[in-house]
Amino acid sequence: MKKRIVRTLRLARKYPLAVSGLSVSFILVLIAIFAPLIAPYPGDVTQTHIQQRFLPPNPSHLFGTDELGRDVFSRVVYGSRISLSVGVLAIGLALLIGVPLGVIAGYSRGIWDEVIMRITDIFLSFPSLLLAMAISAILGPNLRNVMIAIAISWWPWYTRILRSEAISIRERDFVAAAKASGASWIRIVFHHILRNSLTPIIIQASMDFGSVILTCASLSFLGLGAQPPVPEWGLMISTGRTFFLTNWWIVTFPGIAIFISVLSFNLVGDGLREFLDPKMRRRKI
Numbered sequence: 001m002k003k004r005i006v007r008t009l010r011l012a013r014k015y016p017l018a019v020s021g022l023s024v025s026f027i028l029v030l031i032a033i034f035a036p037l038i039a040p041y042p043g044d045v046t047q048t049h050i051q052q053r054f055l056p057p058n059p060s061h062l063f064g065t066d067e068l069g070r071d072v073f074s075r076v077v078y079g080s081r082i083s084l085s086v087g088v089l090a091i092g093l094a095l096l097i098g099v100p101l102g103v104i105a106g107y108s109r110g111i112w113d114e115v116i117m118r119i120t121d122i123f124l125s126f127p128s129l130l131l132a133m134a135i136s137a138i139l140g141p142n143l144r145n146v147m148i149a150i151a152i153s154w155w156p157w158y159t160r161i162l163r164s165e166a167i168s169i170r171e172r173d174f175v176a177a178a179k180a181s182g183a184s185w186i187r188i189v190f191h192h193i194l195r196n197s198l199t200p201i202i203i204q205a206s207m208d209f210g211s212v213i214l215t216c217a218s219l220s221f222l223g224l225g226a227q228p229p230v231p232e233w234g235l236m237i238s239t240g241r242t243f244f245l246t247n248w249w250i251v252t253f254p255g256i257a258i259f260i261s262v263l264s265f266n267l268v269g270d271g272l273r274e275f276l277d278p279k280m281r282r283r284k285i
Contacts, residue, residue: 015271015274015275017267017270017271018267018268018270018271018272018274018275019271020264020267021263021264021265021266021267021268021270021271022264022267022268022271024260024263024264024267025261025264025265025268028080028084028260028261028264029084031077031080032080032081032084032085035077035078035080035081038077039071039073039074039077039078040061040062040071040073040074041070041071041074042074042078044070044071044074045070045071045074045075045078045229045231046070046229046230046231047070048068048069048070049065049068049069049070050068050069051069052065052069053065053066053067053068053069054066054067054243054246054247055069056247056249057249061073063076063249063253064247064249064250066236066239066240066247066250067239067240067243067247067250068229070229072236072249072250072253072254073253074231075231075236075254076231076233076236076253076254076257078231079231079232079233079236079254079257080257080261082143082226082230082231082232082233083213083216083217083232083233083258083261084213084261086143086146086147086150086212086213086216087209087212087213087216087265089147090146090147090150090151090154090212090216091151091154091205091208091209091212093147093148093151093155094150094151094152094154094155094158095155095158095201095205097151097152097155097158097159098154098155098156098157098158098159098162099158099159099162099194099201101116101120101155101159101162102116102158102159102160102161102162102163102165102166103162103163103166103189103190103193103194103197104116104189105117105159105162105163105166106162106163106164106165106166106167106170106193107166107170107185107188107189107193109167113163116159116163117159117163120156120159120160121156123152123153123155123156124156124157124160126153128153128154128215129153129215129218131149131152131153132146132149132150132152132153132215132219133149133219133222133224135148135149135152135153136149136219136224136225137224141223141224141225141227142225142226142227143216143225143226143230143232146216146219146220146224146225146226149219150212150215150216154208154212157204157208158201158204158205161200161201161204162194162197162201165193165196165197165200166189166193166197169192169193169196169197170193174192175188175192175193178191178192202272203269203272203273206265206268206269206272207265207266207269207270207272207273208269209265209268209269210261210262210263210264210265210266210269211262213258213261213262213265214258214262216232216234217232217233217234217237217258218234219234220232220233220234220235220238221234221235221237221238222238223238233254233255233257233258234254234258236250236251236254237251237254237255237258240254
């Protein structure tokens with residue numbers, strides 16, 4: 001136990017920013033899980049109270065109220081649930097599409113490699129945000145379609161990473177030994193190649209999490225994501241921007257929430273990259 005504590009303290013000293021990001025990310029997850037207990041007005045997140053509209057921050061409403069009299073603090077707290085859920089589901093769906101395609105392309109090569117990579121190149125020729133906007137506009141503006149749009153615009157990156165890893169690993173001795181022992185291609189792909197390719201995918205997914213939250217907020221801000229009265233951070237900024245000069249709190253606190261969440265997850269991604277990459281870890285030492 002003592003050795004573990006000492007080792008943890010050493011890691012914290014080597015990666016202070018990553019530990020800070022991880023701590024903030026953990027707090028955000030706790031806020032999302034316990035939102036009904038933390039929000040002072042959980043039942044009024046979507047209900048209007050016109051008589052309380054535009055109240056500045058005060059002891060009863062820590063972040064003030066918006067143009068419809070809803071408590072901004074409660075809506076920001078519940079917004080963490082939406083942003084984190086979109087991040088997890090969108091990246092999970094992108095991984096489900098991109099990882100198998102990348103492994104198959106890198107291991108099989110030949111015609112399958114050409115077909116998969118040309119399709120990947122087509123998707124990569126569009127800016128991710130622009131492609132997500134187009135898909136959201138086609139499917140319709142709601143959170144489910146936002147997740148699908150982000151996943152479709154994100155999967156090619158994972159396919160490229162896994163293809164490169166698979167090409168490198170397929171030439172190693174343990175793969176040749178597995179082939180010689182009569183192992184099926186499915187076992188070789190998923191047991192040998194995929195298991196040894198997870199590190200770059202974990203790093204990339206952790207670094208993409210903040211970008212996905214920001215993309216979701218951007219789509220909602222443009223009217224292509226969450227729709228009123230959903231307490232989504234980007235949508236809160238979009239609806240409150242009209243009142244920014246006179247009622248600054250409606251936009252400021254959701255914006256701070258986006259900034260903190262994106263920054264914390266980016267710090268976690270950078271820390272994982274340094275910790276899991278042997279070359280960068282040696283430099284750190």
